[in-house]
Amino acid sequence: MVEPEEFVPEAIEEIKQQMGAEGRAVMALSGGVDSSVCAALAYEAVGERVVPVYVDTGLMRKGETAAVEEAFGTMESLRVVDARQRFLDALDDVVDPEEKRKVIGEEFMRVFEQEARDADARYCIQGTIYPDRIESEGGIKSHHNVGGLPDVLDFDEIIEPVRELYKDEVREVARYLDLPEEISERMPFPGPGLAVRVIGEVTEDKLHAAREATAIVEEELEEGGYDPWQALAAVVGKGTGVKGDNRVHGWIVAVRAVESRDGMTAQAIDVDWQTLQSIQSRVTGTLPDVARVVYDVTHKPPATIEYE
Amino acid sequence: MNVVIVDNGGQFTHLEGRALRDVGVSHEIVDNTADPAEVVERADALVLSGGPSIEDVGRTPEYLESGLPILGICLGHQIIARQLGGAVEGGDHGGYADVKIHVEEDGGLFEGLPESFNAWASHADEVVELPDGFTRTARSEVCEVEAMQHSERPIYGVQFHPEVSQTEHGLDIFRNFVEVARGVHERGPDDPAVSS
Numbered sequence: 001m002v003e004p005e006e007f008v009p010e011a012i013e014e015i016k017q018q019m020g021a022e023g024r025a026v027m028a029l030s031g032g033v034d035s036s037v038c039a040a041l042a043y044e045a046v047g048e049r050v051v052p053v054y055v056d057t058g059l060m061r062k063g064e065t066a067a068v069e070e071a072f073g074t075m076e077s078l079r080v081v082d083a084r085q086r087f088l089d090a091l092d093d094v095v096d097p098e099e100k101r102k103v104i105g106e107e108f109m110r111v112f113e114q115e116a117r118d119a120d121a122r123y124c125i126q127g128t129i130y131p132d133r134i135e136s137e138g139g140i141k142s143h144h145n146v147g148g149l150p151d152v153l154d155f156d157e158i159i160e161p162v163r164e165l166y167k168d169e170v171r172e173v174a175r176y177l178d179l180p181e182e183i184s185e186r187m188p189f190p191g192p193g194l195a196v197r198v199i200g201e202v203t204e205d206k207l208h209a210a211r212e213a214t215a216i217v218e219e220e221l222e223e224g225g226y227d228p229w230q231a232l233a234a235v236v237g238k239g240t241g242v243k244g245d246n247r248v249h250g251w252i253v254a255v256r257a258v259e260s261r262d263g264m265t266a267q268a269i270d271v272d273w274q275t276l277q278s279i280q281s282r283v284t285g286t287l288p289d290v291a292r293v294v295y296d297v298t299h300k301p302p303a304t305i306e307y308e
Numbered sequence: 309m310n311v312v313i314v315d316n317g318g319q320f321t322h323l324e325g326r327a328l329r330d331v332g333v334s335h336e337i338v339d340n341t342a343d344p345a346e347v348v349e350r351a352d353a354l355v356l357s358g359g360p361s362i363e364d365v366g367r368t369p370e371y372l373e374s375g376l377p378i379l380g381i382c383l384g385h386q387i388i389a390r391q392l393g394g395a396v397e398g399g400d401h402g403g404y405a406d407v408k409i410h411v412e413e414d415g416g417l418f419e420g421l422p423e424s425f426n427a428w429a430s431h432a433d434e435v436v437e438l439p440d441g442f443t444r445t446a447r448s449e450v451c452e453v454e455a456m457q458h459s460e461r462p463i464y465g466v467q468f469h470p471e472v473s474q475t476e477h478g479l480d481i482f483r484n485f486v487e488v489a490r491g492v493h494e495r496g497p498d499d500p501a502v503s504s
Contacts, residue, residue, distance in 0.1 A: 001330065130322055166326070261473035264323055265428055267405070299405035301430040 002169045004176035008041070011161045015045035018159050019123055022049075025159065026116045027125035028108075029054045029078075030191075031068040034127035036183045037174050038161050039072065042125050051077045051119040055111050057104070058084030059193030059207065062215040071180060079119075083111050091195065091202040097308035100202065104192045122156040128163050129170060131263050166262040187218070188230050188263060188305075196308035197234040206235045206251065209287055213253045216282045221257055224275035229260035233283070234307045241284075241291030250291030253283055258305055266300040309493055311335040311486070312351035314342070314368055316359030316383050323471040324355050324381065327482045340366030344374065353377040353489035356384025358469065362396060362433070377462035377489040379417075379482075382431055385456070385465030392439035401450045403429035407468060409454050413445040416457050417464050419484045425476040427454075427468035434467060462488050 019025060027042060029035045029052040042050040052075060056065045065080070072078050090107045094100050116124065162170050167188060174184035190196050197214065198206040213233030221231050234254050241248040255276070260266035280293040296303070311328050315321045315337050328335040338347060340359075344367055347354070354376050356368055362383060369391040372378065380388040386396045409427045411418045435453040438444060446455035446466075457464045464485065470478035 262323070264320060265405075265469075265472040265474055267474060301428075302402075302404040 002165060002172070004173045007165075007169075007173060008176065011041050012045045015042055015125075015159060015161060018157050019046055019049065023122035023156070024049050024051055024119055025123035025125050026051045026053055026112070026119050026121040028052075028112060028127070029068065029072065030127070030189070031060075031064050031071070031183070031186070032127070032189055033167075033174050033179075033183055033186050034129050034162060034170055036071070036127075036179055037170055037177065038125055038127045039075075040174075040177050040179060041161050042159075043075065048075075048077050050075075050125065051079065051115075051121060053079045053081065053112060053115045053119075055081045055083050055108060057087045057108070057193060058204075059087060059104070059195045059202075061189060061194070062211050067182065071183060077119075079115055081111055081115065083107075086111070087195075088202070088204065093201060095200045097196065100195050100308065101192050104195055116155075123159060124155045124157075125159045125161065128160045129165050129167060130163065131166065133163065166264075168262055187228070190306050192308075196306050197232060199234070199236050199307065205289060209251050209253065209290055210235050212287055213255075213283045213290070216286075217255055217257070217279055220275055220279045220282065221271070223278070224272065226257065226269060226271065226275070228257045228269055229263065229266060230305050231255075231257040232306070236294075236307060239291050243284075243288070243291075248289075248291050250289045251287075253287075253290050253293050254296050254307070255279055255293060256296040256305070256307075258300065260300075260305075263305065266305055268297045268299055271295065309333055309352045309486075309490060310350060311353045311355060311489070312347055313337045313355045313357055314340050314347070314371060314384070316340050316357050316365055316368060316387075318358030318360070318381075318383065320381075320469055320471050321357040324357055327471045327479055328355070328486070330479060331482050331486055333486050340368045342367065344370040347371055348374045348376065351376055352493045353485070354379070355485075356380040356387060358382030358384060358430075362386055362390065372463075375461075377485070377492050378464065379485045380463075380465040381471065382429075382467060382469060385467050386433060386435060388463060388465045389435040389437070389439050389442075389453075389456070392442070394435055394439035394442070395437035396433055397436045398432060399434040399451060402432045403434075403448070403450045403467070404431075405429070406474070407448040407450055407454070409446050409448055409468060411446045411455075413443060413457075416445060416488070417455065417466065417481050417484050418445065419487075421477050421480060427470070427475040427478070428472045429468040431467060435465070462492055 194210045195202045197210040217233045235251045236254045237252045239252045257269040258266035407429045442456045448454045455466045470481040
């Protein structure tokens with residue numbers, strides 16, 4: 001286990017070294033614990049020389065944008081970019097998961113590039129953690145915030161303060177730094193966001209179903225007394241249903257809840273029937289175009305936590 | 309003492325580093341294309357990681373001749389089997405996530421462990437014929453050779469993954485391997501009294 005008391009001063013020192021005496025750094029802030037810890041460390045190291053950029057891709061969870069604005073609003077250098085339509089347009093007709101990740105990565109880069117130019121930034125700070133690196137190098141996932149993004153932008157240096165840490169260790173650091181619980185305990189959320197929680201083409205109606213259903217899953221599991229490493233809902237296909245007396249051909253939503261130490265391996269949680277029914281009832285009851293709800297019992301391996 | 313982890317491209321290789329870190333021993337990870345002479349120079353013991361393919365193992369087979377204590381995990385275990393006269397084939401039943409390990413021979417990696425424990429696996433192939441001089445030390449319902457060791461030299465193989473958090477006693481297995489390696493390191497590798 002990495003010791004926060006040792007790690008934090010070393011990380012701050014490293015950022016100072018890498019950023020030299022002057023120049024600004026941009027960093028991609030997602031609202032998740034990894035980038036939030038980086039923002040906190042960078043702020044300690046160089047203050048307002050850090051420009052955190054939050055991009056609303058339209059692929060974020062319910063209420064995420066508002067939460068970020070609230071948590072980081074006091075940082076004067078914070079920039080919030082509304083890029084929802086851009087991403088949806090870029091994802092038009094894209095169905096292959098690897099292609100989705102590539103398109104999102106590229107679009108994100110373009111938005112970020114503009115922000116970096118506007119901020120006149122020489123450095124880039126990323127919240128990459130160790131599993132992001134392994135899973136990209138091993139060919140399991142191509143997206144992760146590794147390579148691609150800053151390569152093209154010609155920064156003097158790319159700074160990754162938490163690259164050697166696992167998620168559980170980043171949380172320890174977040175708690176040590178006294179970040180709000182809402183952030184330190186926030187569930188992991190994939191880089192490409194809800195785009196990988198819908199099978200096939202990314203459309204607003206599928207996103208809406210995934211977004212709302214995910215919020216329901218997170219709430220109901222908390223109500224039920226669970227504390228998953230990660231929990232989500234994904235639109236995985238289409239199936240028939242009958243609502244009222246009408247035949248429906250609607251979305252099949254898969255519910256996933258796993259326990260894990262570090263995200264490398266994970267077990268599907270044995271969620272009780274009552275909680276599953278609460279989820280099912282709210283999802284099919286409040287989302288007219290969802291026909292049914294299934295629960296994913298597969299561990300990682302052989303599955304991954306997310307669907308794409 | 310320094311343990312070198314040979315990376316065969318597995319997704320859990322860094323977790324092997326984490327396990328050694330948590331056991332308190334110095335370690336480093338090298339690519340499986342590293343020069344054998346260099347590997348032997350830096351290592352007091354080797355861990356051969358898992359990986360996606362037995363056709364993609366770099367120079368790992370050459371490290372087996374080093375005389376160092378070796379722990380092969382998953383693909384690493386299969387490399388040892390194939391290289392030293394055994395055989396590896398597709399299993400009837402892949403092993404993913406939980407398997408119940410039944411220990412057949414005490415001591416070695418299983419020193420102090422219960423007779424059976426849950427481990428996590430992730431493999432389609434398995435060792436179907438033990439290499440020369442090896443005995444089977446554990447089995448499961450889905451895989452006949454879950455663990456093996458050489459009867460004289462400190463070479464061990466496990467098909468499951470002791471480095472993932474769900475494997476019970478995973479850290480103990482690393483600890484036991486490090487103990488054996490320390491013993492060899494202190495006595496000197498050519499000492500005929502060295503045994504597992």
